[in-house]
Amino acid sequence: RYNFDGGELKPYLSLEAMTAAVFDVAGQLFGLRFVERPDIAGYHPDVKVYEVRETVEGEDRLRAIFLHDNYSRQNKQSGAWMSELRAACPAQGTVPIILNNNNFAKGREGAPTLLSFDDARTLFHEFGHGCHGMLSATNFLRLAGTNVLRDFVELPSQLMEHWLAQPEVLKKHARHYKTQEAVPDELLARLKAAENFNQGFGTVEYTISALLDQSLHTVPGERAAELDIGAFEEAELARLGMPQGMAMRHRPAHFQHLFSTSAYAAAYYVYQWAEVLDADGFEAFLEAGSCFDGDTAHRARKYIYSSGNSLEPGEAYRLFRGRDPTVEPMLKKKGL
Ligand SMILES: [Zn+2]
The missing domain is CATH 1.10.1370.40 (Neurolysin; domain 3)
Known part of the structure; x- marks a missing residue:
């Protein structure tokens, strides 16, 4: 194309x-x-x-x-x-x-x-x-x-x-x-x-999976044993307004990423969230006038690349960026 x-x-x-x-x-x-x-x-x-x-x-x-x-x-x-x-x-x-x-x-x-x-x-x-x-x-x-x-x-x-x-x-x-x-x-x-081709489709398909992950992991323990996973999926997709003709990237019954270990339980969103952070973070360089802007690079090194887990991550990001992340740069990057 x-x-x-x-x-x-x-x-x-x-x-x-x-x-x-x-x-x-x-x-x-x-x-x-x-x-x-x-x-x-x-x-x-x-x-x-x-x-x-x-x-x-x-x-x-x-x-x-x-x-x-x-x-x-x-x-x-x-x-x-x-x-x-x-x-x-x-x-x-x-x-x-x-x-x-x-x-x-x-x-x-x-x-x-x-x-x-x-x-x-x-x-x-x-x-x-x-x-x-x-x-x-x-x-x-x-x-x-x-x-x-x-x-x-x-x-x-x-x-x-x-x-x-x-x-x-x-x-x-x-x-x-x-x-x-x-x-x-x-x-x-x-x-x-x-x-940028097909980013809209890919983003919906991913986001719906991330949202369903969140809903699945908020089902109270006593109800979980009785859960009809197919009916749950159908009801959730309707509630979230999933567009006709689209399916989740991973249907719940084989959504291994969430259930093979507990590492990604209620955490499938992290990839998209990282894209929000990386696009917003890179925008800081562009706003400063150069992708190699020295002050921005200094803050990126200090608060993103070298602080490890010694700072609360939200705080580290704000120290780097001067504010909380916004979603717009990610949308722009994906052409949405
Ligand atoms: Zn990686």
């Missing part, structure tokens, strides 16, 4: 270029420098090891060790994730050791690994979690880094995704691997149009 073929973009998004892009973003926002240390062996030959350095009061300091394990291979868990091999403890001078895993298909011998835009977004996303671990400035391990509430933990990662889509970043780093030509504006415009 938008005449967009992801394959057209891939030659501009080599893994090497996108890694350089995300390191550059961390440099411009937080003053971090990534120095590859090929002499430090990872747990697999594919794993790259970096020293993460920064200048503090005129002095060059080691901030963290960062491991990047980007390729899929046999026996590797699928998906993408961040792990903290060692947490930061500034009081003891312990630097964090942070690992990002992705599952990109490795380019053939001698050829670059080319990413789709979604892959590049995943790279930025996990790197955002990585920054949450690397920049942690809390002394208590239980409060450090990503040990935050579930409805705050995706803010550092989803916020980081925004920089990938910035022209300042794409025009500089998304270069054709053969010609070094910058990605054409016309291709970026088609990508942007295609990204």
